[in-house]
Amino acid sequence: MAQSSHNQGHLSNDVFMSELTLMFHNARTTGEVTTTIKRYDGRRKPHPKPRKLKNGKMSKVTPLPEPLEYSCLIRARCKNKKITTVDFES
Amino acid sequence: MVLIETFEEFAKAAEHVYLNAPMKTRFVMKYNHSNCCLRVKVTDDISLLQYKTDSQQELRKLEKWISTLVKHMASEER
Numbered sequence: 817m818a819q820s821s822h823n824q825g826h827l828s829n830d831v832f833m834s835e836l837t838l839m840f841h842n843a844r845t846t847g848e849v850t851t852t853i854k855r856y857d858g859r860r861k862p863h864p865k866p867r868k869l870k871n872g873k874m875s876k877v878t879p880l881p882e883p884l885e886y887s888c889l890i891r892a893r894c895k896n897k898k899i900t901t902v903d904f905e906s
Numbered sequence: 907m908v909l910i911e912t913f914e915e916f917a918k919a920a921e922h923v924y925l926n927a928p929m930k931t932r933f934v935m936k937y938n939h940s941n942c943c944l945r946v947k948v949t950d951d952i953s954l955l956q957y958k959t960d961s962q963q964e965l966r967k968l969e970k971w972i973s974t975l976v977k978h979m980a981s982e983e984r
Binding site for chain 2: 840843845846847848849850851852853854855856857861864879888903904905
């Protein structure tokens with residue numbers, strides 16, 4: 817069965833804005849557009865969690881490095897389409 | 907469902923939630939054009955604040971407020 821939704825990964829700000837405008841346009845008669853904004857510290861890996869090893873001890877965990885710069889993660893969703901972008905203040 | 911009546915109250919409470927946990931807080935806005943209703947939700951996965959509006963004037967206030975928050979998010983401040 818073909819997937820009707822597909823995640824496009826991070827879009828550039830311009831492409832995101834045009835796609836978002838299109839979403840609002842398509843949702844005029846029916847449906848909702850959901851926009852989510854949150855702070856993003858640039859991490860590409862999840863926070864490591866201590867795990868129980870075979871010898872019964874907990875594994876050592878090196879935490880992720882302190883973020884160098886923060887930005888803004890913006891996601892938008894309409895029906896089955898999702899888009900995201902990262903906004904830098906510079 | 908904590909639906910806050912006035913925008914000013916909502917903005918103050920939401921800022922408090924955000925400044926307390928900037929990395930965990932997210933702002934969600936859901937817009938339905940056929941009902942002309944915008945619902946705003948702010949949560950840090952512990953507390954939840956909601957606000958609803960259909961007025962353009964409130965939308966302008968919201969827009970200004972969000973832009974100040976987004977500036978903070980992208981800045982170096984913790």
